[in-house]
Every structure is written in C-alpha cells, then in structure tokens.
Amino acid sequence: MPTPDFLRTLLTTAGPSGYERPVATVWRDAAKAFAEVSADVVGSSVARVRGTAGGPLTAVIGHIDEIGVIVTHIDDDGFLRFEGVGGWDPIILVGQRVTLTTKGGEVEGVIGKKPIHLMKPDDRKSVPELKDLHIDIGARDGEEARALARVGDVAVIAGEPVELPNDRVVSRAMDNRLGAYVAFEVARLVAEAGGAPGDVAAVAAVQEETNLVGSRTSVFSLKPDVAVVVDVTFATDQPGVQLGELSRQPFGSGPSITRGSMIHPLVAELLIETAEEEGIPYTLSAAGRATGTDGDVVHLTRGGIPTAVVSIPLRYMHSPVEMVQLDDVENTAKLIAAFTRKLTAETSFER
Numbered sequence: 001m002p003t004p005d006f007l008r009t010l011l012t013t014a015g016p017s018g019y020e021r022p023v024a025t026v027w028r029d030a031a032k033a034f035a036e037v038s039a040d041v042v043g044s045s046v047a048r049v050r051g052t053a054g055g056p057l058t059a060v061i062g063h064i065d066e067i068g069v070i071v072t073h074i075d076d077d078g079f080l081r082f083e084g085v086g087g088w089d090p091i092i093l094v095g096q097r098v099t100l101t102t103k104g105g106e107v108e109g110v111i112g113k114k115p116i117h118l119m120k121p122d123d124r125k126s127v128p129e130l131k132d133l134h135i136d137i138g139a140r141d142g143e144e145a146r147a148l149a150r151v152g153d154v155a156v157i158a159g160e161p162v163e164l165p166n167d168r169v170v171s172r173a174m175d176n177r178l179g180a181y182v183a184f185e186v187a188r189l190v191a192e193a194g195g196a197p198g199d200v201a202a203v204a205a206v207q208e209e210t211n212l213v214g215s216r217t218s219v220f221s222l223k224p225d226v227a228v229v230v231d232v233t234f235a236t237d238q239p240g241v242q243l244g245e246l247s248r249q250p251f252g253s254g255p256s257i258t259r260g261s262m263i264h265p266l267v268a269e270l271l272i273e274t275a276e277e278e279g280i281p282y283t284l285s286a287a288g289r290a291t292g293t294d295g296d297v298v299h300l301t302r303g304g305i306p307t308a309v310v311s312i313p314l315r316y317m318h319s320p321v322e323m324v325q326l327d328d329v330e331n332t333a334k335l336i337a338a339f340t341r342k343l344t345a346e347t348s349f350e351r
Contacts (some may be wrong), residue, residue, distance in 0.1 A: 001167040001326045006030055006184070010177040014101055014156045016068030016085045017210040018043075022101075023064055023177070027204045031184060034191040035202070040221065043206040044214035047184065048199055049191045054345040055198025056225030059305075060186045060336055061215050061294055062179025063208030063231070066172065067318055068156045069098070071135070074146050078139030080109070083130055085154060086209035090130050092319050097158040098135060102149050108158065109137040157320040167326040168251070174322035178312050178329055179230040180204040185333035186340065196340040198225070208294050215294035219301045226267055226306045226349060228336050229295040232324075233285060233311035247285040249313045251325040254280055255332040256311045260287030262299050264306035266349050271308055274339045280331050285311065306349040310336060 015023035020043050031037050031047035038046045045064070051057075067086030074080050093111050100107040113133050116124060135155065139145035161171035187202035201222055205214035219227060236243060237250035249256045257271050275282040290296045291309050299307035312332050315323040 003161060003163060003169050003326070007177070007181050008161055010181055011161050011171045011173050014068075014099065015065055016154045016156055017065040017207045018085070019068075019101065019154045020065050020206045024204060024206070027064060027180060027184060031187065031202065035187050040217065042214050042217050044218045045204040046218065046222065047187045047202040049187050049195060051198040051200070052195040053197040055196060055343045056347055057199045057201060057222065058196070058340045058343060059201045059203055059219055059222055059224035059227040060183040060340075061203040061205055061218070061227060061229045061298065062181070062183040063176045063206065063214065063294055064180040064204040065206050065209050066156060066175065066177065067209050068154050069093070069135075071100070071149060071151050071153045071155075073151065074142055074149065076142040078137070078141050078145035080135035080137065080145065080149060082133070082135060082155070087318055088130070089318065090128050090133065093130075093133060094128060096320060098155040099158045100135070100137070100149055100153050100155040102153050104148070107137055107148050109135045109155065112136050159320055164323070168323055169326060170321050170323045172320045172322065174314055174324050175232045175317055176208065178232055178314070178324060182230045182312070182329065182333045182336065186336045189333060189337040190340055193337075193341070197344045198340070200340050205294060212294055212297045216297040216301055219298050219305060223302065224305060226343065227298050227308070228267070228271075228339070229293050229298055229307065229309045230332065230336070231293040231309065231311050232314040232317065234317060235313035235315045238315045247283060249283045249285060251313055252281070252327065253313065254282045254328055255335050256283045256285045256313065258285050258287050258291055258309040258311065260291070261289055262291065262296065263287065263308055264299070264349060264351070266351060267306050267308040270342065271310065271335065271339055274342060275335050278334065278338050280335045282335065
C-alpha cells in the first residue's frame with residue numbers, strides 16, 4: 001500500500017504548535033472538494049458534510065500540529081539557542097538536520113553539541129539537556145545569523161517519509177497528522193457515500209501539543225452532539241514497551257478504542273459494535289483518568305459532550321522516525337465513518 005499522496009503532503013509540510021498555517025491551508029484546500037470548509041482565528045479548520053435525516057452532529061477531531069523547536073536567543077558567534085515546542089527527549093535532537101521557518105523563507109540548519117572527544121568521562125555518561133544544544137545555520141557571526149533568523153522562529157526536523165516493508169511508513173509529524181488525515185478521510189468517505197443521518201464535521205485542531213487549545217475552541221463553536229477524538233497511541237510490539245502498563249495494541253490490530261472515566265460509555269460501546277459489524281479489527285485500551293489527548297478538554301466543553309477517543313498504534317512517538325502501519329490508519333477512518341452512519345435522530349447519549 002503506497003503512502004497516500006495527501007498524507008505525504010501533510011507529513012512534509014511544517015506546522016509546529018502555534019505555527020500551523022501552512023499545513024492547515026493544505027488540509028482546507030483539499031477538503032473543499034467535498035465539504036463546507038471554515039477556519040477560525042486560532043487556526044483550526046473544519047470540513048462539514050451535511051446530514052440527510054436530522055441525526056446528531058458528529059465532530060471528528062484530529063490535531064494537525066507537530067512538535068518542533070523555537071529560537072530563544074542568537075549569540076554573537078551566530079549560533080541559535082532554542083527550547084522545545086512540545087515534549088522532546090533531548091537526546092533525539094542531537095545531530096538532526098532542521099528546517100527553520102523565517103520571515104524570509106526556509107533556512108536549513110543542524111543541531112549540534114560538544115563532540116564526544118572534548119567531553120570528560122563522566123559527561124559522556126550523562127544525557128544532554130536542551131540548554132546544551134544549539135542550531136548552526138552556517139552563519140559567520142551573530143549579525144549574519146540575525147539577518148537570517150529571529151527569536152521566535154520555529155523549526156522542525158528535516159527529512160522525507162520513508163516507506164518500509166509490510167505497508168509501514170516512517171516520518172516525523174505522524175503525531176498527529178495521522179489524526180487530522182483520518183478526520184479528513186472520515187468526512188470524505190461520508191460525503192462519497194451520500195452523507196450520514198447527521199452532519200459530520202472533521203476538525204483539524206491546532207496547539208494540542210502545547211495546551212489542547214484548538215479542539216476546545218472548535219467544539220465550543222460547533223456545539224457537536226457527539227465527538228470522536230483521533231490520535232496516536234503506543235504500539236506495543238517494539239522493545240521496551242511493558243504490557244500491563246499498556247494494553248496490547250500491535251501493528252495490524254486496527255484502531256484502539258479507549259474505555260475509561262472520561263470516555264462516554266455509550267459512544268465507546270457503539271464504536272465497538274460498529275467495528276464488529278463491519279469486520280474491522282480493533283483493540284481496547286483503558287484510561288483511569290486523563291487520556292493525554294484532546295478528548296480531555298472536549299468532553300467537558302459547554303455542558304459536556306459525549307466523547308470517545310480512537311487511537312492509531314505508533315512506534316517511536318515524538319521522534320523523527322515515528323512509524324505506522326497504513327492499514328491501521330485506513331481501518332480507523334472506516335470505523336469512524338461507519339459509526340457516523342449509525343447515528344440517527346433517535347440516538348440518545350443520556351446516562
């Protein structure tokens with residue numbers, strides 16, 4: 001299964017939290033082919049497919065931002081200091097190539113640190129911190145560097161997606177362009193099928209990685225009757241992942257449907273029923289408290305929104321080599337699209 005062209009475009013367009021406009025524009029322009037598209041001042045996007053029979057409005061939410069870094073200081077030697085936009089394991093950033101988005105366009109650079117040869121024996125055993133790293137854009141001095149970049153410019157890891165055997169793809173920004181892609185695909189599938197009983201609103205939310213912002217403002221405006229948040233979860237078929245702490249959800253097992261305290265049980269059960277009726281593989285995961293997704297704010301917006309979380313197994317989260325199996329992505333979109341078609345004017349989420 002080749003990587004869908006639209007997904008590849010999403011993965012290769014920069015958009016760290018708060019700076020999502022380039023990738024949001026790509027998403028909106030594509031959605032105009034089958035939906036009513038809108039955007040808000042926060043930067044989130046909505047693609048709405050009108051319903052056919054007065055059913056409930058379903059919001060399908062995937063955040064479109066990615067983690068990155070932001071320039072905090074440019075020194076007189078021309079090196080850029082930075083902090084994370086979202087959560088990084090600093091050791092992953094060492095030696096990476098990055099692309100900065102600046103007022104003048106894209107600027108290439110590398111993340112450097114002191115060479116191992118110059119480190120004391122004890123230092124070699126310690127994990128670097130962000131303060132130990134810098135971005136080198138090849139500038140001769142601070143004056144030249146400040147002409148190319150400014151404090152507040154952001155950067156993402158450079159690199160193209162790579163296709164591996166067994167329909168597996170590696171890229172940065174899988175978390176959570178996959179969710180935004182699935183939301184898009186759900187709306188497209190529903191439109192292709194002639195609509196669902198109720199409106200379906202795909203949401204590409206911004207700023208999840210920093211403060212769960214875009215989903216909160218989007219559902220406040222939309223007032224959906226039910227919401228399905230799509231994100232990634234930890235694939236359990238990689239070394240170092242402990243079952244028990246996590247439920248079993250390997251590659252090829254399909255979407256993971258969360259059950260737990262903040263998940264609306266009727267929505268979760270309806271998703272499970274849909275998967276079984278459609279012959280879609282799925283797993284279950286549990287969340288005793290928060291889910292670590294946009295669902296944590298969606299379910300308590302306004303007077304409360306019946307909310308579910310559906311996740312795609314992913315390896316190496318928050319790294320430049322995030323890996324996914326494409327049939328898990330496809331099955332997630334199929335599940336949620338089928339779910340929306342089951343919701344009628346008589347569907348009740350009272351509990």
